[in-house]
Amino acid sequence: MSASNAKVEDTTTTFTGWASTGSLPLKKFSYHPRPLGPKDIEIEITHCGICGSDVSTVTGGFGPLSTPCIAGHEIVGTVVKAGPTVFTRSATLSVLVALLIPAVTGGFADRLRVSSEYAYKIPSEIPPAEAAPPLCAGITTYTPLKHFGAGPGKRVGVMGIGGLGHLAIQWAAALKADEVVAISTSDNKREEAKKLGATKFVNSRNEEERKAARHSMDILLLTSNDKNTDWGELIDYVASHGTLVLLALPEIPTIAVPPSSLLMRHVSIAGSLTGGREITQEMLEFAAKHNVHPWITTMPMSDANTAVKLWLETIWCDVAESVVAIVVAVAGEPVMPARK
Numbered sequence: 001m002s003a004s005n006a007k008v009e010d011t012t013t014t015f016t017g018w019a020s021t022g023s024l025p026l027k028k029f030s031y032h033p034r035p036l037g038p039k040d041i042e043i044e045i046t047h048c049g050i051c052g053s054d055v056s057t058v059t060g061g062f063g064p065l066s067t068p069c070i071a072g073h074e075i076v077g078t079v080v081k082a083g084p085t086v087f088t089r090s091a092t093l094s095v096l097v098a099l100l101i102p103a104v105t106g107g108f109a110d111r112l113r114v115s116s117e118y119a120y121k122i123p124s125e126i127p128p129a130e131a132a133p134p135l136c137a138g139i140t141t142y143t144p145l146k147h148f149g150a151g152p153g154k155r156v157g158v159m160g161i162g163g164l165g166h167l168a169i170q171w172a173a174a175l176k177a178d179e180v181v182a183i184s185t186s187d188n189k190r191e192e193a194k195k196l197g198a199t200k201f202v203n204s205r206n207e208e209e210r211k212a213a214r215h216s217m218d219i220l221l222l223t224s225n226d227k228n229t230d231w232g233e234l235i236d237y238v239a240s241h242g243t244l245v246l247l248a249l250p251e252i253p254t255i256a257v258p259p260s261s262l263l264m265r266h267v268s269i270a271g272s273l274t275g276g277r278e279i280t281q282e283m284l285e286f287a288a289k290h291n292v293h294p295w296i297t298t299m300p301m302s303d304a305n306t307a308v309k310l311w312l313e314t315i316w317c318d319v320a321e322s323v324v325a326i327v328v329a330v331a332g333e334p335v336m337p338a339r340k
């Protein structure tokens with residue numbers, strides 16, 4: 001390795017987290033962070049959400065990793081150090097770091113050094129544990145709703161009521177969409193969807209309910225899909241001149257869409273992925289103002305392996321009785337039941 005490629009580390013400082021090289025279990029791993037740059041902040045992490053991409057990283061879904069990787073990008077903590085060009089009114093300014101951090105250093109750890117450009121101020125109304133999931137699941141659903149004009153005069157559908165969907169329903173209700181239709185394959189999400197603000201529920205396995213919902217949604221957010229997704233059935237829910245919005249990459253490189261509705265009813269298909277700085281801060285203020293809450297289960301960071309396992313067994317397989325997002329807390333909070 002040439003000198004110019006050598007990794008520059010602050011050998012006077014050690015951070016510790018839960019790392020993987022592409023398979024479970026996560027193992028305790030310590031590393032020297034990069035030197036604190038002029039624009040950097042050092043964060044004492046209090047909470048970190050678990051997202052599907054974290055799980056794919058640590059279980060090898062994105063392929064093996066050449067070095068131990070600490071995943072976690074829905075990070076909440078307190079700024080304890082700041083580089084000379086970072087403006088902080090207080091050294092204890094609370095921030096969120098929303099970033100899909102490349103291999104090696106992430107949020108399943110005690111501390112993190114990162115550019116201050118990734119930090120957001122958490123409104124005081126939002127408890128720190130609840131600030132984590134909005135950074136990924138929240139912005140992924142808030143951005144397309146704003147972009148496609150969800151609000152009065154628009155009927156919004158949300159397909160899939162999990163980590164993304166339970167926030168999407170709350171956003172759409174708070175934006176005062178005329179209808180908020182929750183669509184699920186499972187009838188046991190019916191009551192929860194209503195609690196989240198849905199005005200209608202459609203069990204997609206119930207043919208009568210499905211037929212009644214045909215051509216009724218101006219914006220339909222598709223929160224997950226797989227190789228068996230019936231694209232014709234999805235387009236059938238969308239109203240003429242409406243838009244079907246993909247929020248997750250299909251497992252297959254191409255999707256087969258029956259074209260007739262696109263031509264005959266002017267239906268569009270679009271996709272959306274997270275959001276920029278401005279809209280992320282706006283979303284946090286909106287969540288505080290309109291009382292939007294992720295439904296979370298928190299576990300101590302020392303139980304990170306149990307948390308990832310729980311995520312795989314419940315959220316991934318969609319067998320969770322209630323919708324939950326899982327957040328690990330450095331502070332060692334006890335396991336809490338999902339919020340009802």
Ligand SMILES: [Zn+2]
Binds near residue numbers: 052073137
């Ligand atoms: Zn994420």
